[in-house]
Amino acid sequence: MEIRTRFAPSPTGYLHLGSARTALFNWAFARHLGATFKLRVEDTDRERSTKESEESLLEGLRWLGLEWDGELVRQSENRARHDVAIQKLLDEGKAYRCVCTREELEARKQQSGGRRAYDGRCRELDLASDCGEHTVRLRLDEEADLHWNDLVFGPLGQEAAQVGDMILRRSDGTPLYNLAVVVDDIDMQITHVIRGADHQSNTSLQIAIYRALGATLPEFAHLPLIVGASGKKLSKRRDPVSIQDFREQGYLPEALLNWLVRLGWSHGDDEIFSRDEIVELFGLEAIGRSSAQADTAKLDWLNQHYLKSMPAQELIEALDPHLERRTGSPAPRTPGFEQLVDLLRERSTTLDEMADKSAWAVTDTIEYEAKAASKHLKPAARPVLAALHAQLDATSEWNTGDLEAGFERVQAELDGLSMGKIAQPTRVAITGTAVSPGIYETLVAVGRERSLERIARALEWIDRSGTAPNA
């Protein structure tokens, strides 16, 4: 039989870390086997489902490169099939109508000490469709075998008595999740259901439905949950969970994928997995059984790793939106800027950070960082910058070699002043900050004219702000 997996998110929010990993595992499992990976949006909760979140879900998946096969399926469109299934179960006596109200159910539950399984009051009443407002329940055989051999956890399952007769159809006539999922998975010929461990207890109920419908069981694989840095369940308040947010911060999809795939899965001592390697090596048997904390320190490291290995053109393109947000203009397509970006790769963990660090090369209006200016643009730096300006003004070539020679002449001129005393004030003059790539490269990145302008401007600034230079 053709192997098929599916990712079945409900469109009630953004694509979330846990869902993204579930999607990734389904995708990787399918691609590894050359099998089919389907996407089904579980939009039957009309209250909470929105078109916008469906869109952002798809966008997140596409951005991560988790392409699904064939048309997207919306669960709401399968309503007729759900109704047919319920009717069939009713006709065959495998389901029955129940007129117990929520209030009655609640009251009886209290009395019996919180036991959740339905007590079966309407089970043998044989109610017809004219019985008034009613739900439809599955008639579960007490002897039914509700266990399965989980591909990750091994033997799992609950006793039928604990499960009880679950509701398949609400009193308003709409089908419930567990019924809809099973019917859809059967219709879509899903052979491997790979999902979060939070669905583990649903599995027994779903197995009961598969049996009642006379369908073959798929394989089940439950993935240990991802927990936040606090060790607790991922929370929107405490933890970064939205894939969209990671994207906006400038994380690369490759890094996110690599990070996510290692949360619960491993391949010996290997850490770096390209998309292709994930497909090549992924397998359910190497998934662990304990939950994993999402620690972004490792993501940062991975992101820089991918930043470093990205082709320059691609990187600059990816940088555009971040730079635009920061400075109002996209990355200049100049050799100087390209070189700068190359130097910045190893000093940035995200694209956003890279945009921040290269902004001085893009804008014409740099501002001095207060701390940097007060430390390096002191009156004592005036003669240094003045000498440097004179030296560089006389340099027609603007490359690192000639610039270095210029700096050395200034050094000689000023009695062997340490390089730091020259480079730091210059750095602040050029970038506004005390941190940047090598000073010659920095000067090259902004170019001759702008460099001289900025040094002159720093000189003015010192004159204006400092007390009279006393050197």
Add this chain to the structure above:
RNA sequence: GUCCCCAUCGUCUAGCCUGGUCCAGGACGGCGGCCUUUCAAGCCGUUAACACGGGUUCGAAUCCCGUUGGGGACGCCA
């Protein structure tokens, strides 16, 4: 409360099934050093774990039981 699951360095994990090669390996992080005009990167070094208690065995991180801790599920939500 009931049911279920899990348990190796701070974190992700290898090892566990098929006990000895493990005074437990890798990676991230941390710390220290080298390099150095700043910040990084790089390189070198270092830190730190088999939750606890009982078994079984010549021998247990590995098998069994219990305890503790953590997590999940208990909806006419998905």
